[in-house]
Amino acid sequence: MKRTDYITWDEYFMGVAKLSGMRSKDPSTQVGACIVSQDNKILSMGYNGFPIGCSDDEFPWDKKGEEEDTKYPYVTHSELNAILNYRGGSLAGAKLYVSLFPCNECAKAIIQSGIREIIYECDKYADTPAVRASKRMLDAAGVSYRQYESAGRNVTIEL
Numbered sequence: 746m747k748r749t750d751y752i753t754w755d756e757y758f759m760g761v762a763k764l765s766g767m768r769s770k771d772p773s774t775q776v777g778a779c780i781v782s783q784d785n786k787i788l789s790m791g792y793n794g795f796p797i798g799c800s801d802d803e804f805p806w807d808k809k810g811e812e813e814d815t816k817y818p819y820v821t822h823s824e825l826n827a828i829l830n831y832r833g834g835s836l837a838g839a840k841l842y843v844s845l846f847p848c849n850e851c852a853k854a855i856i857q858s859g860i861r862e863i864i865y866e867c868d869k870y871a872d873t874p875a876v877r878a879s880k881r882m883l884d885a886a887g888v889s890y891r892q893y894e895s896a897g898r899n900v901t902i903e904l
């Protein structure tokens with residue numbers, strides 16, 4: 746008899762996305778993304794952080810203040826990092842697992858890269874203009890999205 750307590754594909758890829766998010770140095774929000782081919786091969790991963798060469802110790806992580814003294818102009822979101830980290834060619838037809846619903850800027854990159862499905866965990870900014878604009882573009886482009894349904898499984902990994 747085969748084992749029956751193995752994790753599902755959705756749990757596997759959302760787990761990888763969330764593990765990737767744990768690499769982020771952002772003190773308030775850790776978001777992770779995992780891009781997967783249609784036949785369930787992991788293609789790329791990403792988390793929110795500053796571009797290469799922009800030091801986590803020198804650039805600001807603040808959320809308030811003059812715009813250029815906050816993290817917002819500098820941080821690259823996990824979805825965009827995952828897309829840019831991919832070195833294999835086309836992402837056409839791929840799926841994106843992400844722990845937070847993509848903003849409008851990431852939605853543009855998702856659409857343009859050819860990703861066709863988004864599986865997201867949290868949508869806590871659903872009422873913001875950025876997420877409303879994101880959904881408007883995704884709907885127009887025919888990119889589908891669905892919320893990840895957690896079965897409440899807890900996985901412990903000793904690292």
Ligand SMILES: [Zn+2]
Pocket residue numbers: 822823824847848849850851852
């Ligand atoms: Zn974004």
